[in-house]
Amino acid sequence: MTDEQLLKLADAITSGVVADKWWVHLLALALAAVMAAGTALLVEYFKTKGKNYATRADFDELLSQLRKTTTAQEEIKTAISHTDWLAREYLQLRRQKLEELLVTVDECGNWLDRMRLSWNESDIEVGVSPHPKVNMLSTLYFPEITEVEIFNQAFFNMQKITIEHKHKIAVTRANVDHIKAKVLSLFEAGNGAAATVENEKVKPAYDALIGAGDAGTKALVEAYPKFVESTARLRAQAAALMGVMLTKRPD
Numbered sequence: 001m002t003d004e005q006l007l008k009l010a011d012a013i014t015s016g017v018v019a020d021k022w023w024v025h026l027l028a029l030a031l032a033a034v035m036a037a038g039t040a041l042l043v044e045y046f047k048t049k050g051k052n053y054a055t056r057a058d059f060d061e062l063l064s065q066l067r068k069t070t071t072a073q074e075e076i077k078t079a080i081s082h083t084d085w086l087a088r089e090y091l092q093l094r095r096q097k098l099e100e101l102l103v104t105v106d107e108c109g110n111w112l113d114r115m116r117l118s119w120n121e122s123d124i125e126v127g128v129s130p131h132p133k134v135n136m137l138s139t140l141y142f143p144e145i146t147e148v149e150i151f152n153q154a155f156f157n158m159q160k161i162t163i164e165h166k167h168k169i170a171v172t173r174a175n176v177d178h179i180k181a182k183v184l185s186l187f188e189a190g191n192g193a194a195a196t197v198e199n200e201k202v203k204p205a206y207d208a209l210i211g212a213g214d215a216g217t218k219a220l221v222e223a224y225p226k227f228v229e230s231t232a233r234l235r236a237q238a239a240a241l242m243g244v245m246l247t248k249r250p251d
Contacts, residue, residue, distance in 0.1 A: 119166050129159070
């Protein structure tokens with residue numbers, strides 16, 4: 001039925017022309033029902049489309065959030081893994097440096113021995129003191145080893161004694177050599193004063209040389225027990241720390 005026919009039907013109904021025709025009323029009711037049903041279907045269709053669109057948008061948003069969460073989790077895992085690796089590497093480094101510290105402590109004792117031997121043997125190669133390395137390692141890696149300070153005091157005392165007496169011995173030895181050269185020169189010249197000079201100066205010079213050596217040895221003997229004790233205490237504290245590190249898991 002066209003729009004024009006519908007309009008004519010509506011005019012006829014309102015003017016009473018078809019009021020007595022029951023089928024016309026039935027047709028109008030059917031037409032209204034069809035229009036209502038169509039409208040309902042359209043409304044439901046658009047509602048469904050809207051829900052589908054909203055569901056799709058929600059799904060996309062959820063997928064986006066899931067991707068972001070997964071990315072964040074992977075970044076966290078990577079950060080934790082890197083932190084764990086750093087902890088393991090630092091622990092391993094500290095173990096190596098602790099071994100290096102103990103070796104250097106022993107080298108300090110050997111260096112002091114060479115210093116003492118060089119008093120009378122000038123051809124001994126003393127080398128550079130290893131002690132600064134002890135301070136460097138303890139400061140950078142092991143501030144918890146408190147015995148280093150006691151060790152430093154004992155070492156510096158031993159070092160001071162060896163250096164001071166080495167100088168005194170060197171001075172007295174040079175004096176002996178000078179007197180001997182002078183006496184030899186007098187003998188070669190046939191000077192009778194050579195024997196007098198030898199008796200008056202050579203023996204006292206030798207006595208001074210021996211005395212300087214004895215004084216240095218005595219000072220070292222008095223200081224040595226404290227150095228040995230400080231070394232033993234440092235090694236004991238370092239060994240205890242090594243035991244902890246060998247059983248420790250990285251945080």
